[in-house]
Amino acid sequence: MEWVNDHWGDIFALARSHVWLAGLPLVLGLLIALPLGWAARRWSRLYPVLISASGLLYTIPSLALFVLMPLILGTRVLDRANVVVAMTIYTVALLVRTVADGLGSVPEATLQAARAMGYKGLRRFFGVELPLAVPVIAAGLRVAAVSNVSIVSVASLIGVSQLGNLLTDGYDRFITAEIVAGIVACVVLALLFDGLILLGQRLLTPWVRAQGGRA
């Protein structure tokens, strides 16, 4: 515990970095997954293709992806962008299916009603389909958030610092307290992301709780 007391500053700096490296890809990944998921719903032949492709992406070991990034992007080896892009790819891989399934969960009668009222295109998407898909998408987002927080720690191995550093450093120098602090910090971060998404979902879907209130 003494170690932790002496290193609060370091832990916070690493945590801040961790939040960025896990959180930014979550946002970017969602933004990219939305049109892809929509396309997968729209053209039914695209669905299996996109689902298999994204499943495949997710099986690439994170270390391999981190190492490959500079080659593909032409970035410097220590550039944080490598991690952000790699994590975004993982997030997209997880969320395409979620978005597609979320849009698929919108009741057919509601869609028909929207068409009958004269809803078209983007307005229908943002006004009716997307809001109703929020519960499913948020559930997927929570999984992606937790997964991101855990995968990002691997980035220590390519020299991008975040909470994973506590694990590698603690391991190298036999400081158990440092390792424990790293694990606890990761768990706290994951819980924080989870809580934030849950809160956002609550605010965006007041009707879901109304449903529960009646039962």
Next chain:
Amino acid sequence: MIRFDGVTKKYPDGTVAVDDLSLTAPTGKITVLVGPSGCGKTTSLRMINRMIEPTSGLISLDGQDTGRMNEAQLRRGIGYVIQHAGLFPHRTVVDNVGTVPRLLGWDKKETLERSRELLDRVGLAPELADRYPSQLSGGQQQRVGVARALAADPPVMLMDEPFSAVDPVVRDQLQDVFLDLQSELGKTIVFVTHDIDEAIKLGDQVAVLRVGGKLAQISDPAYLLAHPVDDFVADFVGRDRGYRSLQFQPAPKLPLTSERTLLLGESTAGVSGDWVLVVDDSHRPLGWVEPARVSGEVTSEHLHRGGTVARASGSLRGALDAALSSPSRRGVVVDDEGELVGTVRAHEVLSLIEATDRPDEDRADAFAEEGA
């Protein structure tokens, strides 16, 4: 006016849902499409606002080919009440009602005012406005569905079994609200149902479809009940059609007998006879009592309320039913204000029925031509 001209819909899997349909839904009237499940009612309805495109044939709205209109614009000008209400689960009741006005670019305040006004028109309490659809009963949801379709005051309304998901009592209320609204608004309405009673109650014109999407018969309800063209239609309109057709025969001047009445709270002392009618201060009938069974004042617990009440200006069916349902066998008849004007007996109504003609034959030709 909505006109179907030789309209056929064949789905990609080969199902012919609508087969060479020609009919006209006149402006300001209710045209009901009725028929067994799967006979193509929904398909026909959805071809009007082009949610489904016809395979062949032409549909026109006030003489304009709908196939050439902008889809979204066409739809915003046509109110649509979807089967099972189809409300937006994520929007409150007022926001559901305001959907089309918002799409048409009305401002928020204007939309809100209009929505509240409509909720009132369809008989929904103002405090329901901020609820979500899942917090409403089936009947309330259907009212919201109707209000939503009316919101932008479209001249045309398409209604797909709007009252089917509720119990018979609520359905009856909704139908009455709907007829009231229509008598004020005079929309051009195409109404789909599989319930022949609903068709007959609501339709100015009823089109019976058979499975395979063929038009079997189109005419006004009275004529349909009196002259079904074939066994299918006869079977479909049902067994009680003789009795039900009386609904369309306005009662001629009924031979009324004046009735000895008692006021609520009056004593039965000195009153003889089997059944006596009790009325309120405005002479509106409340129910029957048997004087022999009441000692002292008549209270509302003593009243027998089984009998229906007929309006003097109503139909022969109403008059006959009042007589048949009355414990005294004397049917209570009131004027338009609800005040008692007298009673009538079943045999008197029956002789009136015998003296009236059935709906006249000539109209068969008129509709045959329109349908062609």
